[in-house]
Amino acid sequence: MRAVLLNTGTELLLGDVPDAHLSFIAREIFALGLRFEEQRTVPDGEAIRDALKELFSRAEIVFVTGGLGPTSDDITRDIVAGLLGLELVEDVGLLESLKQRLAVRKIKWVPSIGRQAQVPDGAQVLANENGSAPGLYLKANINPKISSPHLFVLPGPPRELRPMFKESVLPLLRSIVKVPTIERRLYKITGIGESNVEELIGAKVLAIPGIELGYCARPSEVDVRVVGSPEAIRSADAIVQAELGPRIFSVNDENLEELLVKLLVKRKETLAIAESCTGGLLANRITNVPGASNVFIAGYITYANEAKIDILSVDPQLIKKHGAVSEPVARAMAEGARTRAKSTYALSTTGIAGPEGGTAEKPVGTVYVGLATPKETVIKKFFFPNDRETFKQQTAQAAFDMLRRKLIS
Amino acid sequence: MRAVLLNTGTELLLGDVPDAHLSFIAREIFALGLRFEEQRTVPDGEAIRDALKELFSRAEIVFVTGGLGPTSDDITRDIVAGLLGLELVEDVGLLESLKQRLAVRKIKWVPSIGRQAQVPDGAQVLANENGSAPGLYLKANINPKISSPHLFVLPGPPRELRPMFKESVLPLLRSIVKVPTIERRLYKITGIGESNVEELIGAKVLAIPGIELGYCARPSEVDVRVVGSPEAIRSADAIVQAELGPRIFSVNDENLEELLVKLLVKRKETLAIAESCTGGLLANRITNVPGASNVFIAGYITYANEAKIDILSVDPQLIKKHGAVSEPVARAMAEGARTRAKSTYALSTTGIAGPEGGTAEKPVGTVYVGLATPKETVIKKFFFPNDRETFKQQTAQAAFDMLRRKLIS
Numbered sequence: 079m080r081a082v083l084l085n086t087g088t089e090l091l092l093g094d095v096p097d098a099h100l101s102f103i104a105r106e107i108f109a110l111g112l113r114f115e116e117q118r119t120v121p122d123g124e125a126i127r128d129a130l131k132e133l134f135s136r137a138e139i140v141f142v143t144g145g146l147g148p149t150s151d152d153i154t155r156d157i158v159a160g161l162l163g164l165e166l167v168e169d170v171g172l173l174e175s176l177k178q179r180l181a182v183r184k185i186k187w188v189p190s191i192g193r194q195a196q197v198p199d200g201a202q203v204l205a206n207e208n209g210s211a212p213g214l215y216l217k218a219n220i221n222p223k224i225s226s227p228h229l230f231v232l233p234g235p236p237r238e239l240r241p242m243f244k245e246s247v248l249p250l251l252r253s254i255v256k257v258p259t260i261e262r263r264l265y266k267i268t269g270i271g272e273s274n275v276e277e278l279i280g281a282k283v284l285a286i287p288g289i290e291l292g293y294c295a296r297p298s299e300v301d302v303r304v305v306g307s308p309e310a311i312r313s314a315d316a317i318v319q320a321e322l323g324p325r326i327f328s329v330n331d332e333n334l335e336e337l338l339v340k341l342l343v344k345r346k347e348t349l350a351i352a353e354s355c356t357g358g359l360l361a362n363r364i365t366n367v368p369g370a371s372n373v374f375i376a377g378y379i380t381y382a383n384e385a386k387i388d389i390l391s392v393d394p395q396l397i398k399k400h401g402a403v404s405e406p407v408a409r410a411m412a413e414g415a416r417t418r419a420k421s422t423y424a425l426s427t428t429g430i431a432g433p434e435g436g437t438a439e440k441p442v443g444t445v446y447v448g449l450a451t452p453k454e455t456v457i458k459k460f461f462f463p464n465d466r467e468t469f470k471q472q473t474a475q476a477a478f479d480m481l482r483r484k485l486i487s
Numbered sequence: 488m489r490a491v492l493l494n495t496g497t498e499l500l501l502g503d504v505p506d507a508h509l510s511f512i513a514r515e516i517f518a519l520g521l522r523f524e525e526q527r528t529v530p531d532g533e534a535i536r537d538a539l540k541e542l543f544s545r546a547e548i549v550f551v552t553g554g555l556g557p558t559s560d561d562i563t564r565d566i567v568a569g570l571l572g573l574e575l576v577e578d579v580g581l582l583e584s585l586k587q588r589l590a591v592r593k594i595k596w597v598p599s600i601g602r603q604a605q606v607p608d609g610a611q612v613l614a615n616e617n618g619s620a621p622g623l624y625l626k627a628n629i630n631p632k633i634s635s636p637h638l639f640v641l642p643g644p645p646r647e648l649r650p651m652f653k654e655s656v657l658p659l660l661r662s663i664v665k666v667p668t669i670e671r672r673l674y675k676i677t678g679i680g681e682s683n684v685e686e687l688i689g690a691k692v693l694a695i696p697g698i699e700l701g702y703c704a705r706p707s708e709v710d711v712r713v714v715g716s717p718e719a720i721r722s723a724d725a726i727v728q729a730e731l732g733p734r735i736f737s738v739n740d741e742n743l744e745e746l747l748v749k750l751l752v753k754r755k756e757t758l759a760i761a762e763s764c765t766g767g768l769l770a771n772r773i774t775n776v777p778g779a780s781n782v783f784i785a786g787y788i789t790y791a792n793e794a795k796i797d798i799l800s801v802d803p804q805l806i807k808k809h810g811a812v813s814e815p816v817a818r819a820m821a822e823g824a825r826t827r828a829k830s831t832y833a834l835s836t837t838g839i840a841g842p843e844g845g846t847a848e849k850p851v852g853t854v855y856v857g858l859a860t861p862k863e864t865v866i867k868k869f870f871f872p873n874d875r876e877t878f879k880q881q882t883a884q885a886a887f888d889m890l891r892r893k894l895i896s
Contacts, residue, residue, distance in 0.1 A: 100500070277599075290497075377786070
């Protein structure tokens with residue numbers, strides 16, 4: 079079935095907020111054999127009506143996001159009702175639950191909030207556990223006089239849309255779509271660049287009849303996607319596994335931190351992290367994973383040299399002799415963190431994130447990553463001459479991959 | 488002038504990678520008086536040709552992103568040349584610089600990389616400082632036989648596109664577009680919800696002739712955007728400032744961490760951070776700001792109770808009596824961090840991020856934020872009953888706002 083996504087909101091086209099819906103919904107619907115043929119963003123106002131009219135004639139399932147809130151630029155509900163010739167009806171239960179929601183949070187009621195309880199006649203209300211605006215489902219040809227596709231109208235904030243999608247939209251979609259006949263696999267790879275990945279697998283995979291192959295490069299990560307029949311996927315998998323082996327860190331769409339927490343939980347081992355140049359990114363990523371508290375003891379963000387000496391017992395002479403960005407200091411940081419936290423492992427990072435602070439000998443992008451284990455401490459030097467946030471992400475990937483390889487070895 | 492954005496890439500429509508271009512480019516072009524009328528995403532392949540054909544007839548400036556890399560799904564360059572009836576010509580200088588780029592990074596040369604040195608005849612090459620694929624600019628009606636808009640063809644990875652846009656695209660756009668006649672102002676607000684913001688300013692601002700008003704809610708932040716003539720903007724500004732006052736933390740599109748680093752640098756003061764439930768997010772955000780090393784001494788991510796006792800000298804009896812998520816422990820953490828780091832200020836966070844760990848008395852979402860200053864320590868309790876990452880972001884906003892208000896008071 080042909081599916082399209084329409085994101086509404088002047089704030090999107092002005093760049094005040096990035097879209098987060100396309101990637102989320104695309105992944106969710108793929109499991110049902112659906113993929114988007116197109117995505118559009120249009121401003122608030124009449125452009126929504128024009129785009130919907132055009133997309134109604136071209137798609138069988140349409141998702142619309144945004145414009146369901148309480149403020150005056152939230153007009154999606156009204157446009158949909160108008161296009162489909164449906165009355166807006168006040169949903170008394172919805173109104174009551176809106177009032178309760180605000181009372182719990184001690185937020186003042188203002189009359190405009192009540193607009194969110196207006197529902198096009200015959201539409202199914204999708205509960206919003208994380209916000210005030212409910213979603214709507216209007217089945218195909220809901221008004222028998224007007225031809226229309228299945229239409230899902232969803233709130234703009236991702237933290238409202240996502241739970242609603244999983245809880246309410248997916249069950250409805252399952253009753254609408256047919257069984258998928260294609261599969262997809264995503265390989266997440268680190269430690270090798272996109273061109274070299276293609277050289278290893280490209281020609282061989284594309285020789286499989288009916289296969290679709292795509293690449294996506296991120297900071298220190300290449301994602302390889304294959305789409306095709308179950309047989310084609312099996313053939314492709316054999317090639318990708320043989321050529322890339324341990325460089326593949328996930329085939330389950332897990333990121334490195336999710337994988338590390340899972341591996342550490344399974345092994346009943348613990349982790350501490352000593353960060354200089356990454357400034358807390360490693361710890362932040364690890365603690366985004368639910369259950370991280372079972373394996374993560376502490377993070378030491380020793381930005382100043384004094385903090386490295388105070389917290390990690392780094393010898394001041396070591397810093398004086400080799401500089402804070404050096405192999406011996408990375409080693410002392412990792413070992414100091416492991417000792418201090420009494421953890422099984424400790425990772426350390428020290429480098430020059432830039433834009434200032436580089437020298438001829440140690441240019442911006444130079445970084446040492448340390449891994450202390452019960453048996454030994456390993457240090458690797460990397461060079462990521464990029465912007466500050468990319469540098470931090472690349473260093474985090476490199477550090478996490480060092481620990482991953484130790485855990486699976 | 489009518490501007491549109493076409494993002495290409497099956498990986499976008501499959502959800503393997505989120506779009507980051509719309510929000511970035513929209514903000515950049517707004518300063519020149521340009522705004523997007525529409526944005527589309529289409530898959531790799533013939534859909535690019537169809538979309539470009541349609542958009543060529545509707546827009547005066549078209550930006551295309553993606554599909555310029557070395558792999559077999561990178562075909563934007565070929566499609567553009569075909570549509571405009573231009574030959575692809577090898578750029579020898581480009582080929583040489585590609586080879587040098589790989590040599591510096593010790594990446595193996597594979598022949599497909601050379602495809603990136605193919606340029607449609609007459610197109611201007613836009614240098615890529617952060618990747619191998621160059622961008623292209625094709626002026627309007629570059630082939631006199633075919634009507635076409637100004638066309639910018641840009642690489643997919645954001646860290647390549649962004650510097651290229653600032654260095655090469657903006658100067659070209661300035662020579663194409665007329666002087667802007669509308670202005671825009673963005674107010675970043677924290678500590679109050681979207682509905683309440685609208686109640687305070689909505690009707691008054693919308694009474695100004697020709698003004699455009701929009702809202703965007705993020706975790707513990709509301710962004711208010713006004714667009715209009717310079718006179719309208721001045722009138723709106725008076726209303727917004729009078730009604731929202733100190734809740735506005737930026738009118739320069741700065742985030743809270745950028746503001747804090749700027750304020751601390753100016754005051755020659757320093758900061759330490761003790762985090763439990765936020766797990767490094769505060770430190771990570773602060774250290775994303777260039778120059779953070781001038782004011783940020785250390786972060787202590789004391790996830791386990793033992794780490795709170797060891798690093799921050801939190802009295803174990805305090806944890807036993809009140810629990811780790813409590814006012815006294817938040818206080819002890821902030822004071823412990825400030826003492827340990829010898830910093831002017833210290834922030835602390837302790838709470839229940841969920842999804843596990845909540846109790847009837849302290850449900851998931853409960854969090855205490857502490858701020859220790861030379862004169863006193865202040866603790867505030869918040870309740871953010873949301874998903875884990877939103878909870879962390881809301882807590883970070885609340886903590887940063889406590890410090891901001893102290894610094895500007």
